[in-house]
Amino acid sequence: MVKSMTGFGRATSEEGAKRNFSIEVKSVNNRYLDINIRMPRTLISLEEKVRKVVTEKLNRGKVDIFINYKNYGESENSIKLDLNLADNYVETLKQLEDRYHLNNDLSLSLVAKFPDVIKLEEKEENLDDIWSEIEPIINKAIEKNIEMRIAEGEKLEADITVKCANMEEAIKVIEERSESIVEVYKNKLQTRIKDLLGNIEVDEGRIATEVAIFADKAAVDEEITRFYSHLSQMLNTLKLDEPVGRKMDFIVQEMNREANTIASKSTDIDITNIVINIKNTIEKIREQIQNIE
Known part of the structure; x- marks a missing residue:
């Protein structure tokens, strides 16, 4: 959940x-x-x-x-009067009066305003x-x-599930197109050599070697397989009854890694464009995952 x-x-x-x-x-x-x-x-x-x-x-x-x-x-609070403190205040004022010959304007309201002469004593409540x-x-x-x-999580789960389905369809298209890339490269290579060398005979073994090297560099079978696996893990993780945010964040990182590798190996502009769309979807999922527990 x-x-x-x-x-x-x-x-x-x-x-x-x-x-x-x-x-x-x-x-x-x-x-x-x-x-x-x-x-x-x-x-x-x-x-x-x-x-x-x-x-x-x-x-x-x-x-x-x-x-x-x-x-x-x-209210169970009470007022506490500190008479000793009040006596000290009054005695101090009288000393000032005698020493400096001041007019005595001492009053009840004045003494009552002195700090802590009258204070509220709050009775502690039973915290238990x-x-x-x-x-x-x-x-x-x-x-x-x-x-x-939970309500917000259900909406996120539904949206991420749709996005995963869209990426799966995109990966299927890449898988289908990648199978023809090597043959297209071979035909282009033969055409280019023919244009350059005319009727001069070319070693077919050398062409086969070049095609094999290209096929090895352009192969994305492993990346596609891993991407399918990450999609499956993502959908399974969405169903777990435990906090899944961190795990999903890791899966998204791995998806992005495979997408980058496919893009770096691709020589087909259509595959590159598909990968760009996949990466855009991955980024949207990453943003949503930031709000998942």
Whole structure:
């Protein structure tokens, strides 16, 4: 099964819950699995658990996870007053007043604004309880992301399959034309020699040798056989129930290698043009594979 690396999934807490979580999982193509998690500071200690869940379900891609959290329950936070610190502030101000003979405009609002005299003390929540609520929501968001990956992967698989069929037909044409290339070369060679030497008798053995050398250099049988093999491997790989992107990328490289060799050996303009079209198709497949997990 081919999966794309592009996907999006979103899941939220059930309505009426004391704690409300909204989790989004976005992913795009990447060479490896790169996980970036954005979550409230109070939940930061749960990051490794989130990362583990993602790693168990996704293999490749740049994955961004956004966790939003709101607590609609009664606030358990409290206000803390540091009287010792307030005493120190007031005493310091009085020393400044006496030393520099300043007017004393000391007030309650002024003292209350000094750092840490009055501060909010947040009660730590039970992270185990929070995790028990977050985990199923994360799994649901990831599953939705995977559903989109699969849907996109099916489209890629169908398109690559069509492209492979087109290349197979093109290779068959090359195979048929390559069989006549040697005979065409032999006829051209004999005609050229006749034009140059007229009625002078030519050693047929020498011509046969030249033709044999040309046939050896122009032979593309092995390359064609390997190209058929790569096409078969590509189609079989598309059906595997595992990450196949890297394997397909390797197969495409081998296809391109065989196409280049066929082009370099060819003396037939039609075969050269066919190879150009094949290479263009290979490049299109290569671009698609970059988004396959």
